[in-house]
Amino acid sequence: MTLKPVDRRSVLQMLAAAGSAPFVLKSTVARAETPLTVGVLYSGSKQDYGFNQSHAQAAAALKKLPGIKVIEEERVPETIAAQRSMEGMIRQDGAQLILATSFGYFKPHVLEMAAKYPDVTFAHTGGVWTAGMPENIGTLYAYIFEAQYISGIVAGHMTKSKKLGLVAAKPTPNLLRSINALAIGARSVDPAIEVQVIFTGDWVLPVREAEATNTLVDQGADVIAAQVDSPKVVIETAEKRGVMSCGYHSSQADVAPNGYLTGAEWNWITPYLVYAGSVRGGKKPEHYLRSGLGDHFVKNSPFGKLVTPEARAAAETARADLIGGTRVIYSGPLKDNKGNVVIPAGVMQSSNDRALDGINYLVEGIIGQV
């Protein structure tokens, strides 16, 4: 039995030797003529009505472009399996760009693969590149909270009970940033609005998510928003209970044809194209690529049929103001829900302010605790 890994390793080495000769040629001589092969890894199912689906939609858009070949692998665990998957894409399919879409792929898997294959570009969602890491790694993320802010404005216009409910996974900084943005948006419409948040404690827990949605509706919330990995259950349950809903990650409009208002969606195709472009141009990838509504990194789902003209108009105005920079979501004076001032008057933390990266509070008007 001890011979087996040795055998496999030598086979892999042979394969690598055979595979790298044309690969070197490809990367130096025939770059423009050969199609660009892009490998995409997902941690879950491509059709999860959530995070993975938002990436799969971008990959599908990428596939339609001329001269680009996309290979995908779903349900790749955030373990050594991720390295095997990336290695397979590079060696067997000749992938020149790897899109690692799940947070846990970064350390150490992307880092190790990037060091091993310096000619391949790695783009990772959510990681942060720091000096000393391989130069062929790019990290990307998008300011989804800007889209949540727009959802908050729509929800604020639509609520009659002045109470919004939010089912969230865990109080991580990125989630808190979005939860707050939704509340700030809603309360910009009417400061009497309260947002009640329920943390389920994990990324995917369908039964508890449904239970949380029911509880929020029982408590009088008439708009339910979701911040879990696969918001289908939340949106479906809200629809069943006859209340309105705001989606997350990708559009859930078709599971809630009546109550779906809008939702915060990622638009990953934009950053993907940036990295595809840098591979084509033979350039180093951008190490820290982040943006929001302005650069179409995020978007909102098309408005549902219930959304009133005033709500639509207010959302459009807010979007234009955010893009134009005349409106900043996190601007003082801003209090947390314990009454402490977290951003003093006159201070504005714009979307790319790194001070927001470690956010650990819920703003005034949110019922909930970190």
Place this chain on the structure above:
Amino acid sequence: MDGTSIGWLALPLAILGGAIRVSTPFIFVSIGELITEKSGRINLGLEGTLMLGAMAGYAISYLSGSPWLGVLSAGLAGMAFGLLHGLLCSVKRVNDTAIGISLIVLGTGLAFFLGKPLIEPKAPPLPSIALGFWSSVPRMRAALDVNALFFVGIALAFVVYVFLNRTGWGLMLRTVGDSEDAARALGFPVLRVRIVATMAGGILAGIGGSFLSLSYPGSWSEGLSSGQGIMAVALVIFARWRSINALGASLLFGGAGALGPALQGIGVTGYYYLFNAAPYILTLAIMVASTSRAAPFADAPGELKLHR
């Protein structure tokens, strides 16, 4: 009542609603496991059977348009898995625990593989009975919107009780589970009884799964089961191998599961990790309290390899 806030009253109501909504798969899986264990075998594979049932139920409901046909096929899929477990364990020196664990992997893998195209389509759900029609409070009506399978589950607990304690076949099943030698001396077909008992457990676990995909939360996804199948094994021990107790344990577990979200809902916002763990803590506490140190498995079927 002003209709928007009923304050603390919401808590018992949420627990009641939660008990009704969340308990049904636990009732089915735990009573199924109870029947299997009464025959002297333990099937840990019910988690996989549950997922397979959830997938099969959703698929057939979607393809045929009839959710009840979905429930039926979920039961059949579960039965096939029960048969597989029963047959494999009938081979000499095969360990039923190990087979069970491999069936978890096989069942979930198969369910994910075959269920891939089912994430997007919308299957017709099981209809529910609106028992809250008399109330004008919407949350009361929602809490009392009860699926028929819930009542089937309650009836099942009593039927299984009568079957095990008042019928000849039930006696045979218990004998096989308590003492293989005695069963053989009486001329009972030991293997056949065990295989049938495992199949019955599979049917019920499959139906429990179809409740998840067809009623609550009510759609097929890969994260659908969060350990319901495994918890059922603990519930059976907790229920001391008695079907009526298993029903009670499932209701308690369902109600406790609603506690976490419900407390956050009424504004008790801290400690939610602790409250979310309430069902597990509760089970552990009651088990510790109810287990006799002198004879920890006094109620367990004698042939069950739990305490060897």
